[in-house]
Amino acid sequence: MSIAFPAPDPAILARRDEILAGLARLVHPEALIASEDERRAFETDGLTAYRRLPLAVVLPSSTAEVSAVMRYLSGQGVKIVPRGAGTSLAGGAIPQEDAVVVGVSKMARVLELDFENRTARVEAGITNLAISGAVGHESFFYAPDPSSQLACTIAGNIGMNSGGAHCLKYGVTTNNILGVTMVLLDGTVVELGGQHLDSAGLDLLGLVIGSEGQLGIVTEATVRILRAAEGARPALLGFPSPEDAGACVAAIIGEGLVPVALEYMDKLAIEITEGFAQAGYPLDVEAMLIIEVEGSDAEIDEQLRRVVTIAERHRVKTIRVSKSEAESAAIWKGRKAAFGATGRISDYICMDGTIPTGQLPLVLQRIGEIVQREGLRVANVFHAGDGNLHPLILFDINKPGEMEKAERAGEDILRLCVEVGGCLTGEHGVGIEKRDLMRCQFDESDLAQQMRIRNVFDPAWLLNPAKVFPLDGRVLA
Amino acid sequence: MTTITPRDEQEACAAVAEAAAGRVPLALAGGGTKAAIGRPAQTERTLSAAALSGVTLYEPAELVIGARAGTPLAEVEQTLASRGQQLTFEPIDYRPLLGSAGEPTIGGVAAANLSGPRRIQAGAARDSLIGVRFVNGRGETVKNGGRVMKNVTGLDLVKLLGGSWGTLGFLTEVVFKVLPKPERATTLVLRGLDEAAAAAAMSAALGSPYEVTGAAYLPAGLGGGASQTMIRLEGFAYSVDYRGGELRRLFRRNDLDIVEGEANTALWRGVRDVAPFAAGISDEAVWRISTVPTKGHHFTELVARDVSCRWFYDWGGGLVWLACAAEGDAGAAIIRAALAQTGGHATLVRAPAEVRAAVDVFQPLTEPLRRLTAGIKGSLDPVGIFSRGRMYAGI
């Protein structure tokens, strides 16, 4: 366990009863969670190796309640950890003992659908998939699609600026949000952006998206919804080496094709998923690509024909072009099951660095070396079009020292990503997981500037204070 | 008026540090083509990025280009075109509208978040901007973002610097995501629709699965005879052919022309650069209004009750370019009262300096947002030397 949490403030712990009583005056009784048993459900998030029991949990049901809670807690000097569904893989929503979790999961209504203007107004606790669900009858959808979309909330997506498999074409969260309602620490409610394009003045909306719950609590959002393409179908391509697959990706993009998804799996990832999902993936290849394109049937055929022609110039061994919805589902089945299948055979940690795609073969080789050095194995599954890697480092939590080895390998992989011109995190966020690596990517002046901006919103560092910035060397207001 | 033209980032840091120590206000500039946008500021020194020039990174297969801030936009666009690529957000060239001279720079594109008609489908400049380096008001270099498309490491200052009009930092280098240039472009021009019908037609086109990349409306008289509702498709030839056919079917009851090739390029350049109100043709004040697309024509109806004005729409009706007499407050009070009903914001992009000094050029802020804006300005530029007052009085 190498990631440190700040020691809880004993003065706050001692005032727990008083603070709970104060909160009880502000929200409905069922919105306040005080018992240890019930608080347990909030002690961690998707980074389950780390846990801290919060002082209390509040689940307000309106912006006004969030505002009252924020005003009260900040007035009392109590730390606040904003929470959506708690699926963060970076530990972004993990509480601390002297903090109150303020969750938006009870605020999950669709407020307004406007197909003519292609927007939806929602409460922030709605799940990502529920937005697409609410507009699907008109063939619209909300584009960013994290694999966790059944569970994760738009609040969490905004917190992390989340991505998904279809981001190559449609962008990530920040490209698909037009406005938010946000409660500042002192309870003030602000509107950033709106239903129009480009917010007025400085781009505070852009600053807030991806700020990991450090600037305020988002309670509502206006999101862009898009008309779905007429259809979409993937091709599956198997290659004798990662170099061939990487060169094929570069050639596809170089020829002006921008597929809607371009996913990469290595040999171990293929084997693991095949053992679980039986999607019929080729077991005799070293690397596999799933390339999905969109349009009418004829447009799809033409694009996939071009993709296959390019692949043939790169020693492709297996070609499976989907001709039907059933074949598409079969191709996606393994990829979608990749994390789950890995979890069935082993403990793993999932890394999330991004690299310039030209560095792919080199980076894959070095990842292999790093992980081998620790005596572990790695399965690589990632978004190849944009260079966002997800190496899954396999380990056995019951073997003493293995988790530390996995974490060490993970850190070295992220350092490698930065070294070749990429970054520590492409979509999962910094949270606590990458907090102590921030100095690999940023100089002190870079970090100091970010912290000074953070200070404008939260001078006392009460909002999610253990995250993102290394605990030492903080620039205080 | 002196102009300092640092040759590298270090010189820029030194120049800023010196100005900060002496509390000397600096106007930040690239090519200076947009100097007349914003509230007039009293600065005796300009810090220019003109000598920070050159493409620093171009990887066509990674869809990314980086350049020093003072690199002419034209140079960036030519570099991209040589590999069949482009900046996807179609940045407006403000020179015709403002009657300004000089070379727009890539840093200026970022600092002003300049987008054109394709913004409706491909996002704004800020959506393509993935990395910046800048000098803050302490004379320190700061980097944020980088050269990869997916990056959520730390606070997103790239977005904050995009569209900050030189008030937060002196950009030294910017990195943009790029996309292939489309093989073919075609525009359906529907003739004679009134504003409500045009708004509905543009919504229908933008809500279709055909990925319309431009939707604009020129009222009768502005673009010649009857009104023109313009709907653009771009992409591979086979795709544009097919989608054009589908859209023609959708609008089969309309009087409709197809525009392609050079004429099509010129048509959209005119929309992008606000040709109907270009300097030399008109000396009116010009407002740029972003509102809810289907409410664009309600907005103009409200304004036209009290102000004599002309206008046209881009972004499916959501971007209104409005011209009126450059007298008094140039319609500011009425325009902003109308926006209170429809939502959105208005910027006075062209008016004589006296008018820009007297009215809020940028949309006035609510009190909490003003506080945050001032706080952010202070956190980047503690002494307040960068283009002070250009966006908001006192900030």
Ligand SMILES: Cc1cc2nc3c(=O)[nH]c(=O)nc-3n(C[C@H](O)[C@H](O)[C@H](O)COP(=O)(O)OP(=O)(O)OC[C@H]3O[C@@H](n4cnc5c(N)ncnc54)[C@H](O)[C@@H]3O)c2cc1C
């Ligand atoms: C199996 C699995 C697959 C995943 N796949 C993907 C993927 O493909 N792409 C991807 O990007 N991520 C993925 N994730 C990570 C995770 O789902 C995303 O980060 C998601 O956006 C988190 O949403 P959440 O509602 O669970 O937020 P939480 O985990 O509760 O919170 C996330 C962050 O947002 C902050 N926050 C939450 N609510 C608010 C609010 N109202 N206001 C302000 N800040 C707030 C929190 O403090 C925290 O820092 C995956 C996770 C799992 C477990």
